[in-house]
Amino acid sequence: MADIEQAKATFARFDQNGDGMVTAEEFKHAMAEMGDPYVTGPVAEAVIKARDTNNDGLMSFEEFWTALQKA
Template identity: 30%
Template sequence: MSNSKPTMFLQDTSEVEKVFQRFDRNGDGRISADELKDVLKALGSTSSPEDISLMMQEIDIDKDGYINLKEFSSFIKPKESSDGGINELKEAFDMYDENHNGLISANELHQILNQIGQSCTVQDCEKMIKTVDADGDGCVSFDEFKVMMSNNNK
């Protein structure tokens, strides 16, 4: 059975545009390799110049050296995946689980959201976690994360 690949979990066009605008730091309507590198660095990635180049090649469909909104949207839209998107979901979870203990705490969520430009408090993050925290431990486990993401994709 094949399910949607929940790569970035953006369904709404306005959500896609907001994320695109965060990547497009100079506001010229396109994402350069340097802008992509800066965002990945802010997310904690240590991508090499070769990795950035490969990502640009994959996403830049018209091969003009930049990622436009249409290319960006095509890249992050859910695609079919043979594992139902579990690998991509685990990668997303691991990005938030900075101490790799199998749980996302309010502090970890707060740190990542602020790194990507979302201003929120730790208390805001605690409220977000509470909405999906089925076992009441104050953190989000991978199973709770899967449920949350599958609900977001419906």
């Protein structure tokens, strides 16, 4: 099980505009900043879609946390 404070800090790195939601573009950009330039647009979209339980095209912290709990 992940530590929620660590998860919040990690989520904040992805949520670049601070609106509480992560877009595929934000995810791709954050992954590149963390040293993974191979996360393409389609890969980022697939990751967000896999965690997007309410189908709004975005990943909330709650969705991120839930995904971490399953890992």
